[in-house]
Amino acid sequence: MSEFLLAMACLSASVTWLALFPLRQRLYHWxxxxxxxxxxxxxxxxxxxxxxAIVVVTxxxxxxxxxxxxxxxxxPLLTYVVGAVLIAIVSWLDDVKSLPNRVRFAAHGLGAVLxxxxxxxxxxxxxxxxxxxxxxxxGWPVTLLWIVxxxxxxxxxxxIDGIAGGQAVVAGLGWAGLGWISQxxxxxxxxxxxAASSLGFLWHNWSPARIFMGDVGSAFLxxxxxxxxxxxxxxxxxxxxxxxxxxxxxxxxxxxxxxTGFTFLRRLRKGENVFRAHRSHLxxxxxxVGYSHRAVAILYSxxxxxxxxxxxxxxxxxxxxxxxxxLGLPIGATGLVWFVSRQENSRHLTSGTQENPL
Numbered sequence: 001m002s003e004f005l006l007a008m009a010c011l012s013a014s015v016t017w018l019a020l021f022p023l024r025q026r027l028y029h030w031x032x033x034x035x036x037x038x039x040x041x042x043x044x045x046x047x048x049x050x051x052x053a054i055v056v057v058t059x060x061x062x063x064x065x066x067x068x069x070x071x072x073x074x075x076p077l078l079t080y081v082v083g084a085v086l087i088a089i090v091s092w093l094d095d096v097k098s099l100p101n102r103v104r105f106a107a108h109g110l111g112a113v114l115x116x117x118x119x120x121x122x123x124x125x126x127x128x129x130x131x132x133x134x135x136x137x138x139g140w141p142v143t144l145l146w147i148v149x150x151x152x153x154x155x156x157x158x159x160i161d162g163i164a165g166g167q168a169v170v171a172g173l174g175w176a177g178l179g180w181i182s183q184x185x186x187x188x189x190x191x192x193x194x195a196a197s198s199l200g201f202l203w204h205n206w207s208p209a210r211i212f213m214g215d216v217g218s219a220f221l222x223x224x225x226x227x228x229x230x231x232x233x234x235x236x237x238x239x240x241x242x243x244x245x246x247x248x249x250x251x252x253x254x255x256x257x258x259x260t261g262f263t264f265l266r267r268l269r270k271g272e273n274v275f276r277a278h279r280s281h282l283x284x285x286x287x288x289v290g291y292s293h294r295a296v297a298i299l300y301s302x303x304x305x306x307x308x309x310x311x312x313x314x315x316x317x318x319x320x321x322x323x324x325x326x327l328g329l330p331i332g333a334t335g336l337v338w339f340v341s342r343q344e345n346s347r348h349l350t351s352g353t354q355e356n357p358l
Contacts, residue, residue: 005189009196012061016053016200023050024204024211032095034212046209049095050201051217054168055088057197058190058224065189072186076234079118080227083111087151087223091215101275104215105148111223112147116140119230126243128314128322146246147226150253153260154222155215159279160287161207162297167256168198168221170301174252174308175228178315182232190228194221207293225253244315247325251311255303258333259283282340289347303332 027033027047034048059081066077090107093099121143125133135142158164175191178184198221204211229249250257259282267274279288286296310328313321 005192008061008065008189009192012057012193012196013200016057016197017203018200019053019057020050020201020204020211023053027211030096032214044208046212048212049092049214049216050204050211051213051215051220052088052092054194054197054201054213054217055084055220057200058193058220059084061193061197062190065193066186069185072231073234076118076231077186079114080224080231083114083118083227084220084223086114087111088216088220091155091217091219095214095216104219108148108151108219108223109144111151112144112226115147115223115227115230116143118234119227120233121230122243122246124243125246128247128325132243143230147223149260150226150257151219151222153256154225154253155218156260156263157256157281157283158213158218159281159284160296161209161293162202162205163283163293163300164213164218164221165198165202165205166297166301167253167304169195169202170304170308171225171252172196172198174304174311175225177308177312178248181312181315184232187228187231190224190231194224207297209293225249244317248311248315251307251314251325251329253304254307254329254332255300255336258336262333262337282336285340285344289343291343303336306332 024047027049032047032049033045035045062077063081066072066074087107090099090104094104121139123134123136123139125135127133154164154167157167172191172193172195176188176195177191179187179189179191201213201217205213226249229245232245263281264274267278267280272278279285283296283300286299287293306328310321310325314325
């Protein structure tokens with residue numbers, strides 16, 4: 001079975017990599033080009049929408065595996081596929097021609113409802129150190145908010161070359177590992193397919209990017225990473241891991257979750273329109289002060305890798321893991337904010353200007 005999974009991963013990465021060569025030319029022909037403006041982090045017109053390859057390869061791979069070696073019930077799987085494809089289609093149309101926010105949010109909301117209907121929602125969450133937190137019926141809105149929130153957060157974070165693809169590779173491998181240690185092949189295959197297809201895409205998207213993921217790819221990935229923790233609810237022996245998955249799911253993508261949440265609250269505190277496009281995410285601020293896209297993408301992938309280690313320890317129920325998560329995550333988040341602020345302060349001192357970076 002391991003040889004079969006390895007072959008699937010290699011095939012997924014290769015197909016994605018090869019498919020993007022003709023797709024890049026078609027996107028130019030269709031005029032799906034991201035032209036730089038004052039808010040852009042790139043300097044030359046670049047085709048967008050390449051994430052469609054990740055959507056197609058991952059979805060076909062998952063359905064193929066389910067046909068050959070059923071590892072989960074068909075109904076929940078189909079609700080995920082329908083929700084993911086719905087979000088991908090709406091996001092593709094948004095890449096073609098910008099859609100109103102209400103249309104995109106409606107699609108995200110419907111996708112979240114489908115996922116909850118198929119996989120259920122969290123009634124109890126295992127928190128590091130604090131133990132079991134029973135939320136009962138509040139799990140409905142909490143789970144919906146998690147899915148819609150991460151779908152949008154991943155989209156917001158896809159702003160420089162390689163950052164979204166790098167996070168997808170790391171988180172995908174993380175889910176593959178979590179599925180393996182919990183003996184859930186469906187989770188392992190899903191994570192492996194995402195990591196492999198994202199790796200094939202990353203070859204084209206690494207700085208200087210020759211193609212952008214677009215909303216079609218980032219929204220699909222955000223939705224998938226939000227739904228995977230829920231999948232344990234419909235898998236065999238899920239009781240051992242179900243309550244741990246909300247925290248584990250956050251840990252695998254924590255740099256994206258934290259950056260989005262911190263930036264949202266910061267803009268809200270300053271009285272800014274939080275729905276207006278901007279360049280004030282922590283990763284964007286690092287790019288503005290002079291860090292290359294490669295350096296920032298590697299930094300965020302490294303931070304996500306640390307989250308993967310914490311997620312493994314937490315899922316293994318090691319006693320020390322709860323304290324490592326409870327202390328390590330705030331330290332990592334605080335360290336990221338401190339590092340960004342220090343770089344901005346250094347730049348302002350060098351240029352002779354003064355500004356509050358926070």
